[in-house]
Amino acid sequence: MNDLQLIWMAICMTLVFFMQAGFALLESGTSRAKNSINVLMKNYMDMCLGGLIFWGFGFGLMFGANVTGWLGGDHFFPQQVTTAEAVKLAYQVMFAATAATIVSGAVAERMHFPAYLIFSGLVTGIIYPVYGSWVWNEHGWLTALGFVDFAGSTVVHSIGAWCALAGIIVLGPRLGRYSKNGETREIPGHNLPLVALGGFILWLGWFGFNGGSISSLEKDNLGLVLINTHLGGCAGGLGTLSFMYLRKQPVLMSTTVNGSIAGLVSITAGAAYISPLSAIIIGFTGGIFYILGVNLLDKLQLDDVVGAIAVHGVGGVWGTLAVALFPQGTFSFPALLVQLTGIVAAFLWAFPVALVFFKLLDITIGIRASTLHEQRGLDYTEHYEVGYPEFQKRLDSEA
């Protein structure tokens, strides 16, 4: 890796770090005021805890010597590293934190903070790096099959989403989210401008997320990666908007922001390998799939507060399949099967393991906040801090 590449990677690392702020703002704005601090804390701690755990265990599992194709076996607690290794490690730490933080938005407003922290540690220490070793370790079994996931549509986003899915199944919906008749009740977020700002920050960070994933062999594709990333995001937002218009639904800003993020997720797997026109089609379709995913989850009464599963799970699956569906060369059915294998493997690994972890946590320390805490808001009950003390009147306050 030459100096220019190193500097570029380092810049990308900071951009991906900044994505955490985007997630924090988007998720916090989508939650009610009484839970806003709790959501921010989860995002913040994903970085703090995830940084240490991934450095200690995750990096070794993911990028250590992989004899079996299933798991790395060295580079734990790395001390002596070259500049290039250190930049790569720092960059990968940010990716691990991103995978973990996808869960926080889905389980917002009703999950105990300590239980979340433990689970977040398990994501960055075990669930994410093990799957990552299959795909991004040069000796991983999916790598050997020819599975392509350029910057992590499946490795980062789908893995996070399947963990989130397990979480919301074990947790159950927020109090009153679904009526007895099965109707979905809207629980509006407390600050939509934060949602929009979060969306912009995520988009900015995505240039680092995808742009930093170019290896030395692919560095010439940097321009294509960046333009495809941007087009995917644009088309995602537009796809969602058009879908809402065509179905004569209100054109919601929060949904449009999520649509553009779904477009970005969709383009992540193939940003370096597809044409700009394909990027637009993939992003546009990703935005539509996002809305369909949200509707499906609501039908199943699975309460995902920020729509993380639809954005990262559905978007991730679509983006990974799209690598084979929109090839620069000729279409290859075996390549599609390999992509499908990687997608299924991600689900079969992440979902059951996360489900078992969540169940174990539920049995041991309990993951669901009590209804009383839900009533009071997790900001106060979990952190003894209130997001907006000047105007936020708690029900249990005489002030």
Place this chain on the structure above:
Amino acid sequence: MNSDMKKHRRQAAWICFEPHLAEDQLIKAIQILEHGFQLDSVSNLIAYVTKICSEFSIETATRKSLYGQFHELMMQETDLLIDPLSLVLEKKHTKPIPIALSSSVAERQPNPANVAPAPAKPPIILPLHALVFSHFMHQVIAYLPEQTEFFETLTDLSRKKRTGTKIIEAHVNSWAVNPGDFQWAESLTEKMLADLVHLVYTALCEFLGPIEADEAFHKAIAMCEQKPETRHYHPSRFL
């Protein structure tokens, strides 16, 4: 004039004007009723409501709804635990003015010189926290579009292991029989009432959704704050 009918009328007046008048004004409204509006006719009822609304500057829009509300209350059994006349008498004979229905009345050391003449039927006096609870829940129930279904939800939740206990279930069952009667709450501790309030919140979330549940509680608290008792025991202590 049948004394029960008079009492019924006083109760209806109390319930009708309670959300709009301060305690002193309410007592005066009962006095006006006693002194000048004892006929059992619709025109008398309208005249009384008009008089009170003019006297205490209640706005016209509210006035119209009060005619209907008063009439309806006269047609059915009201749910006030006491006869407001006892408050009027107590106000006449005691200084400073006692807190209506408050446990502070019960807890105060009796002073023979200030003891009010006993009414024909002694009023049921609730402890302060139970009284505030009854005010609070009264307001919450008033917010509901449909009570029967709500109480079904509440009863269901009280039976669930996660949200209820056998004791709570028993109290909810007593309450569900007559939602306006809080006599069953007389002997309950603050903790027990707080648990019940929380169960009501949970049921409201299920019944109306979490946003409306919060709004119902905020409004109920705001209405309760107009009661003098809440200066001594704020309903937020149940939350």
